[in-house]
Amino acid sequence: MSSLLLWLHIGFAIFTIGPLTAVTMAAPRAIRTRTVPVLQNIQRTTRIYGVGSLGVLVFGVALGAALGDGVLGRWYMTASMTLFFVAIVLIFIIDRDLRAAVRVLASEETDDDAKAQGGRIAAIGGLLAVIWLVILFLMIFPD
Numbered sequence: 001m002s003s004l005l006l007w008l009h010i011g012f013a014i015f016t017i018g019p020l021t022a023v024t025m026a027a028p029r030a031i032r033t034r035t036v037p038v039l040q041n042i043q044r045t046t047r048i049y050g051v052g053s054l055g056v057l058v059f060g061v062a063l064g065a066a067l068g069d070g071v072l073g074r075w076y077m078t079a080s081m082t083l084f085f086v087a088i089v090l091i092f093i094i095d096r097d098l099r100a101a102v103r104v105l106a107s108e109e110t111d112d113d114a115k116a117q118g119g120r121i122a123a124i125g126g127l128l129a130v131i132w133l134v135i136l137f138l139m140i141f142p143d
Contacts, residue, residue: 012055024125031118043098
């Protein structure tokens with residue numbers, strides 16, 4: 001059972017976190033080029049993969065519970081889960097900024113060109129990528 005949970009945990013990590021990171025990095029360019037359909041697709045993809053990335057946490061916690069021996073209480077597991085929750089909050093902020101950028105760029109107003117949203121998305125997306133790397137490091141080299 002634990003090998004199935006490990007397989008699902010790693011599969012969700014590969015197929016949700018990788019694309020989520022890539023799509024958040026593509027958003028600032030779509031904002032700069034004012035490509036609203038692409039930006040709408042990026043927003044939808046961010047939301048779908050953001051929700052899907054919760055599978056990484058669910059199967060990781062299930063794996064830790066299946067292994068027993070107090071695995072979930074170890075410092076690196078606590079740190080990883082905390083960083084994961086921070087990452088989820090950052091994904092919500094990115095989604096909010098993507099919605100605002102779509103709304104601004106789709107309107108006829110020329111006053112706001114969504115540069116603020118693009119900058120925030122770029123900064124938070126970079127921080128998000130670093131968080132994923134720290135979590136990966138903690139899972140591979142715990143002690």
